[in-house]
Amino acid sequence: DQQVKQNSPSLSVQEGRISILNCDYTNSMFDYFLWYKKYPAEGPTFLISISSIKDKNEDGRFTVFLNKSAKHLSLHIVPSQPGDSAVYFCAASVSGNTPLVFGKGTRLSVIA
């Protein structure tokens, strides 16, 4: 059973608009969440993270929102750029106890 779910396999957005990638989790013990970005023929690279003590973390064009009651997090990219086209993986862990559990990924295509 998938503990981390990314229900949208793909997303297409116009350049300059906002991209919103969603992630749901089932394990209420998860307290640390990360987003990784993966280009073709490369390994995933860390993008941004958030601890469960926060509900928002921002880094430049990237913002992650956490809704603990809904067990939901989202990654907002604004404005979206063609170079953002990649597969985005959501990951979660019980800090200090378990390694990262990843979702299946969402392929983002930013159209110029």
Place this chain on the structure above:
Amino acid sequence: DAGVIQSPRHEVTEMGQEVTLRCKPISGHDYLFWYRQTMMRGLELLIYFNNNVPIDDSGMPEDRFSAKMPNASFSTLKIQPSEPRDSAVYFCASSLDALNTGELFFGEGSRLTVL
């Protein structure tokens, strides 16, 4: 540092053959992870090591899969015998302290095709 280094980048083999994937983690990282990426299951954890010791191999799909870490700078993932359903991209990752919110550093992956 050169990052996590994996070899081979691509492997095509026939069903029943032995496959060995190799990984050199980032120097000084205490944790090493093997993940497998497929369309159906995404990125799934196979096994991880802490200070060269296997900690959790519950993700290893079958006895055909085995992993070793003989020293801090080298790990192997072996599949014997290989089957077509093993076709996937296998990633090795390392981390200073992944179990305390540490970031994982991934290699470029080994794409395995079993015919």
